[in-house]
Amino acid sequence: MELLKRKILEVGRVEGEGILKVDSFLNHQLDIVLLNEIGREFYRLFKDYEITKILTAEVSGIAIATIAAQYFNVPVVFAKKTLSKNLDRETYEGEVYSxxxxxxxxxxxxxxxxxxxxxxxxxxxxxxxxxxxxGLKQIIDSANxxxxxxxIVIEKxxxxxxxVLREKGIEVKSLAIVDDMKNGKINFR
Amino acid sequence: MELLKRKILEVGRVEGEGILKVDSFLNHQLDIVLLNEIGREFYRLFKDYEITKILTAEVSGIAIATIAAQYFNVPVVFAKKTLSKNLDRETYEGEVYSxxxxxxxxxxxxxxxxxxxxxxxxxxxxxxxxxxxxGLKQIIDSANxxxxxxxIVIEKxxxxxxxVLREKGIEVKSLAIVDDMKNGKINFR
Known part of the structure; x- marks a missing residue:
């Protein structure tokens, strides 16, 4: 997605080993116009799949999933990281290694x-x-x-x-794939 | 906001002391059509204020703020609860007592x-x-x-x-105010 790649080159910051900061538009401050284009692009890529629900995990996926869901006209469910009074006791669980x-x-x-x-x-x-x-796939599998x-917005x-995911036969579509960030320069596939 | 109140009465669940669960549409599963109406209503209420940015805190505010921001055509910034590599060192801070x-x-x-x-x-x-x-106001004040x-979607x-907020002169507009939930029955103001 050209608009996204241009934005990453324009305002993305490479900081340290493998860290690409895009918090000016994607996961701290949110550029709503760009998010809308991202949502539209996900719809273009997946519109024939008869999706009934969009699943994401808190926190950074929520805004993107929400905007995209407007195009699919389906609900979003976001997986929670913490137990709280507001979460039912009966849950499907997934494990995520950080x-x-x-x-x-x-x-x-x-x-x-x-x-x-x-x-x-x-x-x-x-x-x-x-x-x-x-981790999200575990949850989906548990629910049959x-x-x-x-x-994915940005694949490293x-x-x-x-x-790993593609070898499992999962259909992964990424809007931008960063192949390397050597010397602070971002190269897309 | 009538549509919201109807939805709360229809699917909201009163569980224990003062807990109103609306996770089927507002903060776990997200009803995108309703969120859109909520966003539109916030715009109707605040459109004359020349807002430049919408501020919220992770997690539950993000989807609502994002949808609303489409009407205002401004960015969203969400305050983070955890320190991570992805957060800059230079931050404005607020304290929240839970x-x-x-x-x-x-x-x-x-x-x-x-x-x-x-x-x-x-x-x-x-x-x-x-x-x-x-806590969010502290952050805003620190930034001058x-x-x-x-x-607010639902005020208890x-x-x-x-x-507390109105006595400080803060302009608070809530789309639904729940006055009590005695015996599991939800009464709106």
């Missing part, structure tokens, strides 16, 4: 909001090692629902997530 | 995304004791920016937040 923090945490979706008939599109901001998507595709092509 | 967990935590916004010229609308899903809004209004009229 490489940056070296901890495994659980994500949960209330059993009320996924059923066997659901055909899901997962949407997230980044794909690095694929852990978040695999179907994962039809994964829409130099990390293993894309390969 | 009554349910009896802890005080910090919320942060990178200094890049707020400036003195900003005229802010805070949007959130619930208003109970007002702690989240006061202006808080023009607060848009039986808790003190609405009174």
């Amino acid at each position: 490489y940056t923090k070296d901890v495994t945490y659980k994500i949960r979706v209330s059993k009320r909001y996924l059923c066997e008939e659901d055909k899901l599109l997962i949407i997230d901001d980044f794909l690095a090692n694929g852990e978040a998507v695999l 629902a179907s994962l039809l595709g994964v829409g 092509g130099f990390q293993k997530g894309g390969k | 009554y349910t967990k009896d802890v005080t935590y910090k919320i942060r916004v990178s200094k890049r995304y707020l400036c003195e010229e900003d005229k802010l609308l805070i949007i959130d899903d619930f208003l109970a004791n007002g702690e989240a809004v006061l 920016a202006s808080l023009l209004g607060v848009g 009229g039986f808790q003190k937040g609405g009174k």
